Amino acid sequence: MDETESPSEDAEQRDRGLGPVDLELHESDLDGDTLREECGVFGIFGHPEAAAITALGLHALQHRGQEAAGIVSFDGKRFHSERRLGLVGDTFSRREVIERLPGTTAVGHVRYSTTGETILRNVQPLFAELNAGGFAVGHNGNLTNGLTLRRELVRNGAMMQSTTDTEVILHLVAQSKRNRFIDRFIEALRAIEGAYSLVSLTNKKLIGARDPLGIRPLVMGELDGRPILASETCALDIIGAKYVRDVEPGEIIVFDENGAQSHKPFPPKPPRPCIFEYIYFSRPDSIVGGRSVYEVRKAFGAQLARESHVDVDVVVPVPDSGVPAAVGYSQHSGVPFELGIIRNHYVGRTFIQPTQSVRELGVRMKHSANRAAIEGKRIILIDDSLVRGTTSKKIVRMMRDAGAREVHFRLASPPIVHPDYYGIDLPDRGGLLAATHNLEEMREIIGADSLAFLSIDGMYRAMGEPGRDPANPKFSDHCFTGVYPTHLTDQTQVEPQPRQLSLLAEAS
Structure with a gap:
């Protein structure tokens, strides 16, 4: 997995030296007093221009995260990765970057960090070589038991390469003893709590998954007969793709050369989508849960x-x-x-x-x-x-x-x-x-x-x-009522945190 040269972290820090001027507001005036976007995910299977289309989809999802962007592609033999701090257009508008992402299948991610630092090793999609082959994952949401699981994994010998909760999913899949990959993936999802919409890539499959309450959005689309997964419909619109349907709460959708297979491994629950998708996060021209955000x-x-x-x-x-x-x-x-x-x-x-x-x-x-x-x-x-x-x-x-x-x-x-x-x-x-x-x-x-x-x-x-x-x-x-729809395991744990987890703990 390549991590090519990126801007220095110092260059990414926001300037905070601006003074007040009566008739204008500066960028620094807004720091700490606005809702921060979460993340956006995109994936496409079986298209000859997979990386370029993914970059366009991420452009449309830029409002969901401006700290970093990444794309992982697969060319039939090996995986290719480009991950950068900064905006999508800072990197993925350049032809030479797209040319370094060959293949007909790709997944992408734009990030605003809610757990983990803004450093290159936290930029998604994350990638790992498992015994069954390569596995990349991009995550929109936050795991409410991510720190608890992370401690357990470290105690059992896992070597964490990032400070983001998404890496927990990689390790859970890697440690599963199930034979089929989809069963290993399902077993990993059964262990996690909180909100997630995932796009994942293996050497044979594009996989989408949504948490059982549907807190975070995920939609399916189609372009030239090829399936697409995206956080919002605006990412379909920018590439001229057709909206197919929302991925259902608790659903895992798998695309491979044989078509699409839907798995619903969780007991059905009344959906609880996040109201802030309508208040702030989603783009006004998106359709979320059948409703026009605008x-x-x-x-x-x-x-x-x-x-x-x-x-x-x-x-x-x-x-x-x-x-x-x-x-x-x-x-x-x-x-x-x-x-x-x-x-x-x-x-x-x-x-x-x-x-x-x-x-x-x-x-x-x-x-x-x-x-x-x-x-x-x-x-x-x-x-x-x-x-x-x-x-x-x-x-x-x-x-x-x-x-x-x-x-x-x-x-x-x-x-x-x-x-x-x-x-x-x-x-x-x-x-x-x-x-x-x-x-x-x-x-x-x-x-x-x-x-x-x-x-x-x-x-x-x-x-x-x-x-x-x-x-x-x-x-x-x-946020308005104090009624949380899932367990908040990490918030109730009082176990002392290992020293190497201090950065994650401070960011959580």
């Missing part, structure tokens, strides 16, 4: 207008994630929609780093106020969610400095009061503003004239449900 977010905004409207002149979205909800709010309330905040889409970590004095002039601004749209007006800001509140505070101040007469703030989701253990990088409870302050305190902190969140029942109604059924919630909504 239309759901508009419905969140419309419900928000029903629940907490105030008399204002314009509706202003916090770009980009707040835009669909703001459209829905505007359409329901009849208040005009205005782009009162302009986002600079051409700022990123690859932008040339000037001197500190130039940075302070706002060269790398991320958001700026559109004074013409808001000066002298009463505005209502719409955002998807609130985490620490520091960004919201800066945006409210930016609006006032640009001449807004009143600034009201609305969130198109309920207050986040509990941490996540399924792949969302959220602070512990003490770092969540809504977990430590009441509504009036939060309003004072961010400096708004009024503040309101979408209610939990309202969120469910916007999803087409009559409300939240406490006995049978249709979604994983634990």
Whole structure:
């Protein structure tokens, strides 16, 4: 498995030297106060341009992880790997890189780390040579017993090469005594808990798997008669592929030269897909669980207008994630929609780093106020969610400095009061503003004239449900309710951690 030259880790660290400027927000202002995307996976079987198509699919899934990207291909004789820190386009838009990934089958992954450091050995797909041949795996989600299993594996002699929970799956498959590979794979999945959508590659098969509750999404597609697996339908759209169906919760789908075989080794359970796929993670043009993400977010905004409207002149979205909800709010309330905040889409970590004095002039601004749209007006800001509140505070101040007469703030989701253990990088409870302050305190902190969140029942109604059924919630909504759909084994373990696991423990 090749690990070719990559950018230095130091070059990947975000600059944090920017000072506040009243009418603009910088990239560093958003650090620690936004929901971090999870990961995205893609796989294709039996296509002569497998690696190039996988790279395009990963481009469409870039919103799910911007720290690193990787592709593993198989040419019928050997596996080939390219893994890099940085964006998909930084590496996989180059012809020479794609040419180093020959073969008709490939799997790919874009990453935002929720366990493990941002270093090259953690970049997926991970690969290992097993006694039955090569095995590559890419994982979207988070194992809630990954650290516990890791300790057991190390005690039994396993030599871990990364600090990511995904490697546990490789070792569980390798240690299984079953004869058939699919039985070894199933045995490994029976041992893990938490959220996962997997794409896996062997020398004969492309395999997709989804956790028994369907917390993380995974869809099947078809291009030129060849099967595809992807985290979202937008990855199918970019390559002109046909959507076939969602991989069902608890299903393992295997593609080989004989076609597709579906395995359902787990007892059926009521599905609990993650509600944050609709609130934030999925791209607006994706279809998740049969629902248009864009239309759901508009419905969140419309419900928000029903629940907490105030008399204002314009509706202003916090770009980009707040835009669909703001459209829905505007359409329901009849208040005009205005782009009162302009986002600079051409700022990123690859932008040339000037001197500190130039940075302070706002060269790398991320958001700026559109004074013409808001000066002298009463505005209502719409955002998807609130985490620490520091960004919201800066945006409210930016609006006032640009001449807004009143600034009201609305969130198109309920207050986040509990941490996540399924792949969302959220602070512990003490770092969540809504977990430590009441509504009036939060309003004072961010400096708004009024503040309101979408209610939990309202969120469910916007999803087409009559409300939240406490006995049978249709979604994983634990960040709002504290009701976790799986065991949280790692969170209840008190066993001292071996020294060599300290990095993983700190990142978990």
